[in-house]
Amino acid sequence: MKLLSTTVFSGITAFVKISAGFVATKVISSFSGPAGVALVGSLTNFMAVVLSLANGSVTSGIVKYTAEFKNDRRKxxxxxxxxxxxxxxxxxxxxLGLIIFAKYWSRSxxxxxxxxxVIYLLGGGIVFYSLNTILLAFLNGLGYIRKFTIINGISSVITLLLxxxxxxxxxxxxxxxxLVITQFAVFFVAVLLIGKRIFKNISRSIFKPDFKTVKNLSHFTVMAVVSSSAMPVAQIIIRNFITKEIDLNSAGIWQGLIRISDGYLLMINITLGTYFLPKLSSLNGKxxxxKEILEGLKFLAPLFLAMCAGIYFTRFYIIEILxxxxxxxxxxLFFWQLAGDFFKVLSLVFSYLMISKVMTKGFIFTEVFSALAYVILSVFFVRLMGLEGSSVAFxxxxxxxxxxxxxxxxKTLLGND
Known part of the structure; x- marks a missing residue:
């Protein structure tokens, strides 16, 4: 599996997701207005948390060990x-949590x-959400990037059409x-496309789990929980601080930039998660x-730098369109945000190295340190420079x-083993 080909397929996945999401948002806002967009956004965020809990947040672990055990049928x-x-x-x-407390979740x-x-339907189909994510992790770990891309593309298209x-x-x-029904269909699409490679290894032994494997996967649960909460919490603190220190409109402008940043980082994140995690997991020699880390940095640096330049010089049009x-x-705010994202993308290579080699403590420290630094620097620079200070801090x-x-x-980069 080559990084360039993975980037191409990941780009296709990202393009389809972004396009489908943009069209869906336009349709929702046209028919239901801002209130409709807000409700869909709330459900989307809630589903992200629920899905993470439903599969135990072990997808990164599955990708790692699937790649590592590819040639060992027993493991x-x-x-x-x-x-x-x-x-x-x-x-x-x-x-049980969704069904029993359905009214509470609906009010919240x-x-x-x-x-x-909607909550009842989500609860009834949660197992399909979970299994679909697990199957996609298997595909990723085995290097079936074409099928992985096709399933993700179909998922976006089905979501849009529904x-x-x-x-x-x-x-x-x-x-x-x-939103809820989509994963039912996508799960069965994944089952049809995944073939016999995975299912022939699954047996009745699922009711006799290997607790050593459960322990190994638990490291990824911890990393996933920290990764999915550290920066969002930091952004909540910074958003509230900007609102208090400046005003709500400024906080909205800052949030708008974050959304743009999340959009153009999607392709890079998909590429790194799809390529580096299984690739680094399969490598043992220092x-x-x-070699893989250096090649990744050499590939990503000029590619993302060119992307940043394009975004910067078209920023007026981007703001006008969106x-x-x-x-x-x-x-x-664009210059400092793009400059920060450049270093963020390069840092992600090392993050996936830590995940692939289960460096749990190092990964947690990195995530928490990054979030704390962002908050502390934002407080200082917003007071010093105003809203632009938030991007400088980033x-x-x-x-x-x-x-x-x-x-x-x-030592890894310089070869001092």
Missing amino acids: SKILYDTSVFVSLVCSAVVF IFHSTEYVS TILLIYYYNISGALYA SDIR YTKDFSSMES FISCAILFVSLVFSFR
């Missing part, structure tokens, strides 16, 4: 059986019990149901790991993180 079988067991147990717990998410049936169809007939309720004139002051925190990682892995 692969133990991994598959144990992963499915963990998924089923976690799904059962989440199912939608501020009403009008959509409690959203358009159901919202046309049922308005906002249709959009909510579309020279091989060093937002309104009220967001025009955002353009002054750049400095990302640069410090990258330099720290290079120093920490200097």
